[in-house]
Amino acid sequence: MTTTPSTGTIIGKAIPxxxxxxxxxxxxxxxxDLSVAGMLHGRILHSPHAHARILAIRxxxxxxxxxxxxxxxxxxxxxxxxxxxxxxxxxxxVVDKVRYIGDNVAAVAATTPEIAEQALRLIxxxxxxxxxxxxxxxxxxxESGWIHDTKPNNIEKEYHHEFGAxxxxxxxxxxxxxxxxxxxxxxxxxxxxxxxxxxxxxxNRMTVYSSTQVPYYLHRTLGExxxxxxxxxxxxxxxxGGGFGGKxxxxxxxxxxxxxxxxxxxxxxITYTREEVFYAHRGRPITVIxxxxxLSREGKINVVTARVxxxxxxxxxxxxxxxxxxxxxxxxxxxxxNVKFDGYRVLTNKPVCGAMRGHGTVNVRFAFEALxxxxxxxxKLDPADVRRRNLLKAxxxxxxxxxxxxxxxxxxxxxxxxxxxxNKKQGKLSYGRGVGMACSHYVSGxxxxxxxxxxxxxxxxxxxxxxxxxxxxxxxxxxxxxxxTMQIQVIAETMGIRPERVKLIAADTExxxxxxxxxxxxxxxxxxxxxxxxxxxxxxxxYTAVAKRLGCSAEELEPQGEEIVSSxxxxxxxxxxxxxxxxxxxxGALVASGAYxxxxxxxxxxxxxxxxxxxxxxxYSAQVVEVSVDTETGHVTVHRIxxxxxxxxxxxxxAVEGQVIGSVYMGLGQAVQEEMVWNNGxxxxxxxxxxxxxxxxxxxxxxxxIVESNDPEGPFxxxxxxxxxxxxxxxxxxxxxxxxxxxxxxxxxxxxxxVLAAIQEKRRKASSNxxxx
Amino acid sequence: MxxxxxxxxxxxxxxxxxxxxxxxxxxxxxxxxxxxxxxxGCDDSSCGACAVLxxxxxxxxxxxxxxxxxxxxxTTVEGIAPPGALxxxxxxxxxxxxxxxxxxxxxxxxxxxxxxxxxxxPSHEEIRLALSSNMCRxxxxxxxxxxxxxxxxxxxxxxxxxxxNVGSRP
Numbered sequence: 001m002t003t004t005p006s007t008g009t010i011i012g013k014a015i016p017x018x019x020x021x022x023x024x025x026x027x028x029x030x031x032x033d034l035s036v037a038g039m040l041h042g043r044i045l046h047s048p049h050a051h052a053r054i055l056a057i058r059x060x061x062x063x064x065x066x067x068x069x070x071x072x073x074x075x076x077x078x079x080x081x082x083x084x085x086x087x088x089x090x091x092x093x094v095v096d097k098v099r100y101i102g103d104n105v106a107a108v109a110a111t112t113p114e115i116a117e118q119a120l121r122l123i124x125x126x127x128x129x130x131x132x133x134x135x136x137x138x139x140x141x142x143e144s145g146w147i148h149d150t151k152p153n154n155i156e157k158e159y160h161h162e163f164g165a166x167x168x169x170x171x172x173x174x175x176x177x178x179x180x181x182x183x184x185x186x187x188x189x190x191x192x193x194x195x196x197x198x199x200x201x202x203x204n205r206m207t208v209y210s211s212t213q214v215p216y217y218l219h220r221t222l223g224e225x226x227x228x229x230x231x232x233x234x235x236x237x238x239x240x241g242g243g244f245g246g247k248x249x250x251x252x253x254x255x256x257x258x259x260x261x262x263x264x265x266x267x268x269x270i271t272y273t274r275e276e277v278f279y280a281h282r283g284r285p286i287t288v289i290x291x292x293x294x295l296s297r298e299g300k301i302n303v304v305t306a307r308v309x310x311x312x313x314x315x316x317x318x319x320x321x322x323x324x325x326x327x328x329x330x331x332x333x334x335x336x337x338n339v340k341f342d343g344y345r346v347l348t349n350k351p352v353c354g355a356m357r358g359h360g361t362v363n364v365r366f367a368f369e370a371l372x373x374x375x376x377x378x379x380k381l382d383p384a385d386v387r388r389r390n391l392l393k394a395x396x397x398x399x400x401x402x403x404x405x406x407x408x409x410x411x412x413x414x415x416x417x418x419x420x421x422x423n424k425k426q427g428k429l430s431y432g433r434g435v436g437m438a439c440s441h442y443v444s445g446x447x448x449x450x451x452x453x454x455x456x457x458x459x460x461x462x463x464x465x466x467x468x469x470x471x472x473x474x475x476x477x478x479x480x481x482x483x484x485t486m487q488i489q490v491i492a493e494t495m496g497i498r499p500e501r502v503k504l505i506a507a508d509t510e511x512x513x514x515x516x517x518x519x520x521x522x523x524x525x526x527x528x529x530x531x532x533x534x535x536x537x538x539x540x541x542x543y544t545a546v547a548k549r550l551g552c553s554a555e556e557l558e559p560q561g562e563e564i565v566s567s568x569x570x571x572x573x574x575x576x577x578x579x580x581x582x583x584x585x586x587x588g589a590l591v592a593s594g595a596y597x598x599x600x601x602x603x604x605x606x607x608x609x610x611x612x613x614x615x616x617x618x619x620y621s622a623q624v625v626e627v628s629v630d631t632e633t634g635h636v637t638v639h640r641i642x643x644x645x646x647x648x649x650x651x652x653x654x655a656v657e658g659q660v661i662g663s664v665y666m667g668l669g670q671a672v673q674e675e676m677v678w679n680n681g682x683x684x685x686x687x688x689x690x691x692x693x694x695x696x697x698x699x700x701x702x703x704x705x706i707v708e709s710n711d712p713e714g715p716f717x718x719x720x721x722x723x724x725x726x727x728x729x730x731x732x733x734x735x736x737x738x739x740x741x742x743x744x745x746x747x748x749x750x751x752x753x754x755v756l757a758a759i760q761e762k763r764r765k766a767s768s769n770x771x772x773x
Numbered sequence: 774m775x776x777x778x779x780x781x782x783x784x785x786x787x788x789x790x791x792x793x794x795x796x797x798x799x800x801x802x803x804x805x806x807x808x809x810x811x812x813x814g815c816d817d818s819s820c821g822a823c824a825v826l827x828x829x830x831x832x833x834x835x836x837x838x839x840x841x842x843x844x845x846x847x848t849t850v851e852g853i854a855p856p857g858a859l860x861x862x863x864x865x866x867x868x869x870x871x872x873x874x875x876x877x878x879x880x881x882x883x884x885x886x887x888x889x890x891x892x893x894x895p896s897h898e899e900i901r902l903a904l905s906s907n908m909c910r911x912x913x914x915x916x917x918x919x920x921x922x923x924x925x926x927x928x929x930x931x932x933x934x935x936x937x938n939v940g941s942r943p
Contacts, residue, residue, distance in 0.1 A: 020867035023875030024859065026810015026850035030876065033809035191814045191822060191876040191910050241812070241876025242910050274815040480874025480911050658870045658916050665913030688819035688908060696901045696914050704915075 010493040011716050014654035018485040018504070019239065019478065030239045031195035031211045032271045039197070040069050040109040042260050042270035043116040044253070045123055046279065047098035047105050050349040050681030051132035051147065054097055054105070054125060061122040062108060067115035070264035071123070073106045077259045079225045083217060083249035083354075084450055087156075087316025089148055090352075092225060092255035097130070099147055099314035100349050101681045102279030104252045109260040109268045132349040134681055136286060136311035140346045147314055147347045156312055156345040157320040159609045161327055163399035164338030169303035173294025175378040179371055181291065182747040183363035184675035185311070186284035187277075188356055189693050192241020194280060195271035196254045198261035206261060207234045210254050213243040213477050214517030219509045221250045222258050230509075233258075237507035243479040244666070245355035248519040249317060251280050278676065278686040282354030285322065286311035287363040295375040299389040303338035304330055306364060312345045313352040319345040321450065321612050322353065325360025328613025330368065331398040333409065333441045333620070334390040339399055349681050355519055357666055358442060358726040366748065369438035369731030374744065382426065383437050383735065384417050387622075401605030405617050406719070408646025408709035409439060412622035415644040415705045420624035426739065433628045434739025438731035440623075442724035443615030444648075444714065445522025447598040456595035457522065458530040459513035462491070462538045464590040468577045470495065470502045472534075475515030476527040477507045481722050482655035483523040487531050489651055490715055494535035496559020497576055513593075521720035524651065525616055526596045528715030534594030545586035546579045599713070617711045619724035620646040623664070625732040629740045634756025636672055636737060637700075644705040645725050649717035657704045659722040664702050667729030669694045675749050777840050783808070784852025792839045799823045799834035802849060810850040810879045814908070821907035824880040825849050831887045833906075850879035853886050861927035862886050862920070871920030873911035881907045885921050893928050895921075 022028025059071045074095035082088045093104050106123050110116035133139035133147065139154040146154050170176055196210040206228065212218050215235045223230040240247065253270050260268040272280060290307040308326045312319040327341035358365075376386040392398075394407035416437070417423065425435045449457060461473040472491055478484040484504050492499040505511055515527060540554070546564050547554040550572045557564050564579050566572035574582070584590055604614030626639045643664050650656040673692045677684040685691050710717035730748065738744055743758035776791040783806060790805055802808045802825070813835055814822035823835040826848040854860040862885045865871060872878040881904060888895055888903040895903065900921050909917060 016867045017870070017872065019875070020872055023872040023878050024850075024863040024866045024882065025854075026808070026879050028875060029809065030812075032813070033803075189910055191820060191874065191908065192812070193814070240874065241814075242874040244910070271813075274817070274819070480872075480876075482873070654870045654916075658873055658912055661913040661915045662873065662911050666910070687817050688815045689817070693908055693910060695908060696905045696917075699914050702913055702915050 010489050010499055011651050013652070015485065015489070015499070015652055017482050017655065018488055022239070028239045030192055030241050031197055031209050034197050034209050034238060035269065036199055036267045039267040039269055040111060040264055041113040041116050042107055042109045042257055042268045043113070043120050044104055044256055044270065045106040045120045047101060047103040049098055049127050049129050050101050051130040052098050052127035053130060054094065055128055056126040057106060058124040059106065062119040065115065065119050065122060067111040068108060068119045069111065069266060070109040070260050071106065071119065072259050072263055076263060077225050077255060081221045081224055081250065082316050083318055084316060084320060086320065090315040092252045092259065100351050102351055103314065104256065107256045107260055109264050132681060134348055134350065134678065136309055136346040136348055137288065139348045140309070140344060147349060151347055154347040156316055156347050157323065159324060159327065159341070159343045161341040161400065161607065161609065166303045166305055166338045166340040169338035170294045173302045174297040175295045175375050176292065177371060177374055177378065178290070178292040179746055181289040181367040183287045183366060184748050185286045185353070186356060186670050186674055187281060187676055187691060188244035188246035188283055189688060189691060190242030190244055190246050193272045193274055193277045194247065194251055194253050195269065196257040197267065197269040198257040199267040200261045200265050205232045205234065206258060207236065208258060209236050209238050211240050211247055212237055212254065213240065213248040213479050213519055215477060215507050215509055216475060216514050217517060218250050218254055222255065225255050226258050226262050234508070234510040237477050240477070240479040243518060244357045245359060245519060246282055248355050248517060249282060253280065274688060275686040278683055279351050281313065281351035282317060284356040284362060285353035289364060289367045291367045291371050293371050293375055295379055297379060299376070299379055299381045299386040301334055301336050301372070301390045304336055304368065305340040306330060306367070307342045308364060309344045309346060311348050311350070311353065313348060313350045315352045317352045317354040319353070322355065322360040324609045324612035326364040328400060328402065329361040329441065330364065331400040332402040332404055332618050333439060335392045337399060350678060357663065358723050359520060361442065362727040362730065365440050365727035366730040366734070369728065370734050370744065370746065373436070373731070373735040373738065384413060384422060387413055387439055400613065401610055402613055403602050405713060406648060406709040406711040407620065408707040409620040409622065411707045412620055412644035412646055413439065415707060416622045416624045416642045419703060419705060420626065420642040422624055425626070429739070432631055432740055434736045435624055435626045436732045436735025436737070436739055437622070437624050438728040438735060439621060440724055440727035441618050441620045442720055443520055444525040444617040444619060444720040445615055446520045446612070447602040447604060447614040447616055448611040449516060455514065456597045458515045458526040459593060459595040460527065460530045460534050461513055462534045462592045464538065464580050466581055466584060468501065468580050470497065472502055472504045472531070473512045474504060474506050474527060475512040476523050477515070477518040479518050481518065481659060482652060483518065483527065485655065486524055486651055487527055490528050490531040491535045494532050495539050497562055521723045524718050524720065525714055528718060529596040530594040532594065532715050534592050537592035537594060538590070541587055541590060541592065542579050542583040545583035546574050548586065549582045550574060616713055617648065617719040619720040621725040621728050623725070623728045623732045625729065625736045627733065627736040627740055629737060629755060631741060631759055634752035634754070634759060636750060636752070636755060638668060638672070638733060640701045640703065641668070641729065642703045643725050644707050645721060646707040646709045647721040648711040648714045648719035649708050650706045651716060651718050653706060656706055656721045660704045660725045661702045663723060663726040664729045665694065665699060667726040668699065668733065670748060671730040671733040672750050673698065779840050779843050781842060782846045784848060794840060796839045797835060798837040798839045798842060801839040802834060808849050808851055812876055812879055814876065819908070820877070821884065822877050822880040824883040824907065826883055826887060829887065829890060831883050850882050853882065860886060861924035861931065862889065864927055865920035865923035869919040869923050870916035871912065877907060877909045881909065881917060885924065889924060889928060894925055
């Protein structure tokens with residue numbers, strides 16, 4: 001596979017994001033930047049208890065405070081909801097008991113933020129504290145006092161999958177290793193705190209602006225909880241200041257704002273503080289992994305088994321999907337004939353975990369790539385070579401039913417080996433300095449929607465009027481990843497027009513057709529394909545009219561600049577502007593639609609849980625990380641990361657590089673410094689400084705190489721770019737530390753304390769064995 | 774609670790405002806003046822999204838008491854270039870992918886502007902240090918460095934043009 005030069009004039013060009021002007025001038029509006037006259041300010045009362053029954057709530061003093069316009073409790077919003085049909089266990093405000101510190105108890109709307117804060121202090125709640133569960137391994141042994149009565153042993157869901165014959169495969173393996181891995185909890189820490197403005201309209205409709213990745217899920221849930229027909233509710237996604245999964249399901253703030261607005265019959269805005277963002281959470285769960293792998297002398301992976309326990313927090317959220325991803329994506333990267341997976345999603349009295357960039361796959365990929373590195377050393381093989389010996393032969397279907405249509409991993413590995421100087425460095429640098437390699441992959445959208453239905457995953461509409469402006473109506477949600485720009489490029493390329501001619505109206509449930517949302521890296525693949533279909537439909541209408549006017553056949557017409565020209569007689573030509581007028585004269589209204597539904601063959605197997613993991617296509621990533629370790633302090637300095645990412649086709653290389661580098665950056669944070677630290681259900685570090693996302697000072701040079709495998713079904717060959725590279729960074733760092741100082745750190749984050757302890761332990765053992773290092 | 778009258782010069786305009794003694798400069802800018810370009814990303818000076826220039830020096834407006842800034846010259850992201858124009862740092866951010874979600878961009882642009890105003894040709898290490906008080910969760914900073922380097926080059930071009938214009942005056 002080689003990089004294909006772009007044949008288009010727009011596709012494949014590095015172009016600035018379409019929304020950049022608003023973002024660099026401060027003129028673009030995010031949810032908290034919006035306000036309307038008479039708008040009220042909402043505040044939420046959170047639980048101080050991790051697990052407690054609510055005996056009584058008295059709101060009369062708060063209601064009596066001048067300036068307070070509405071006070072609501074669980075009885076005002078008692079319809080349970082959840083992103084999964086099997087997990088409607090959450091209310092925007094609790095009804096009977098609180099299940100984590102920070103759970104939502106009551107809310108107030110008042111004329112000023114200060115009055116709203118004061119009113120919260122006047123709400124009296126009688127709690128009966130209950131025993132709480134904080135450790136997932138303890139929680140899943142609980143015989144009674146469960147967090148949800150319907151979930152025995154506090155197990156939200158468990159899944160058990162077995163493919164091939166794992167036991168026999170271990171028996172025939174030359175090298176077998178089993179390790180325990182632990183990954184701490186991670187928050188998205190998007191720079192924009194969640195914010196929702198709900199406007200009660202004079203005609204008893206409601207307009208909601210919210211920082212969401214999923215405006216249509218919000219639309220549906222607002223309808224259910226506010227008990228209003230969806231047709232009376234309009235959800236608009238303004239600019240969103242980062243998502244990474246933290247805004248990919250309905251967050252209590254969004255429903256609370258809607259319920260307050262409905263009760264007050266006014267506009268209400270609520271914006272989370274940063275501390276509230278951490279407690280609203282939905283991030284990557286604490287994960288305990290027992291992994292066992294068998295390797296042949298030749299370096300072939302015979303078998304892998306994984307027992308995965310995820311600490312899901314107090315409600316279901318995306319939980320079952322998260323744990324299923326951790327098992328499903330053991331497949332579709334290497335050729336492994338025998339796989340066993342036992343996955344448990346466990347409830348604890350902590351904030352809810354959910355989808356975060358690389359959803360479900362990241363911690364297990366850390367375990368896998370670190371264990372593979374150990375086995376490579378056991379077999380005295382180059383870790384890069386071991387990966388080369390386990391490649392898939394695409395197209396193929398894996399043992400767990402995942403269809404792989406394009407596979408740029410071999411080229412990714414070669415590129416990073418070459419660019420990083422791997423062959424000169426691996427195992428050869430002086431003590432204290434090392435390189436590590438790892439690979440990862442991710443879905444280009446889920447082939448099966450979370451709510452089973454036959455509707456397309458994306459629909460877009462196109463409209464052209466006599467002014468020649470091409471208006472695209474798309475529900476796809478730009479959250480900074482460049483999806484608006486991508487859609488404009490695809491429309492312009494397919495129709496043969498300048499991108500400036502395309503105006504995008506996006507993510508407004510009243511104007512734009514349904515798109516499932518910006519998650520699981522689905523938008524380029526799905527909205528991109530829908531845009532191609534709509535543009536082709538529109539082009540066909542225009543060309544029919546032009547052919548009639550020019551007296552030729554529509555089939556011989558093609559775009560050239562912004563002209564439509566006959567391939568048989570170049571004298572037959574018409575400008576796009578004239579063509580539009582001709583087409584309107586011929587057809588009347590000029591409208592077209594396009595939609596995308598993943599093909600049947602991509603939707604996976606039939607076993608329980610088979611619905612999660614299948615995708616129309618997978619991206620691939622390989623990375624080499626170079627580190628040095630201070631052996632006196634355990635401090636790890638990451639010097640450079642070289643990443644190669646197979647995105648199918650880089651529709652916009654500027655955006656692809658930004659996504660890939662951003663993924664690596666986020667993986668690096670999880671690898672060496674980020675962790676939500678809990679103490680009996682209370683978060684010890686709910687600020688950005690203490691949570692420690694990397695700044696420029698901790699971020700090394702990241703070199704990005706784009707690999708283009710040209711997916712047969714992707715739009716212009718494209719597949720995902722925004723998540724797949726995150727996971728590999730973490731094990732690549734861990735493997736580099738091993739190369740540098742010979743210690744394996746199997747718990748995340750890899751802090752100086754852990755590294756130093758491991759170095760000291762190794763020295764102690766060495767000296768007790770006679771002093772040899 | 775009594776309010777105090779303060780005078781600020783914001784983006785070149787003289788403003789008279791009545792503020793409470795505890796009111797933050799960030800809230801005055803966003804809520805009173807409608808200058809919502811300046812962002813609140815945290816509440817405690819962690820993230821740098823609220824940076825503004827006070828007499829040319831970047832400060833964090835989320836921990837600045839407004840009434841302490843009597844007579845100060847304040848520049849927000851909306852004011853770093855005339856209406857309809859872009860400062861070189863803004864062009865750099867747009868052209869080179871400095872903004873993804875864009876929420877941190879105003880703070881970064883203020884820090885970058887302050888850097889280039891005092892040192893028009895900084896080294897990579899100087900850029901890295903000058904931007905270390907701003908957090909970005911999207912970019913991994915590589916394209917932000919490209920954006921600053923673009924702005925440095927654009928700045929040089931502008932100064933060369935200005936010098937040529939001065940030289941060609943009769």
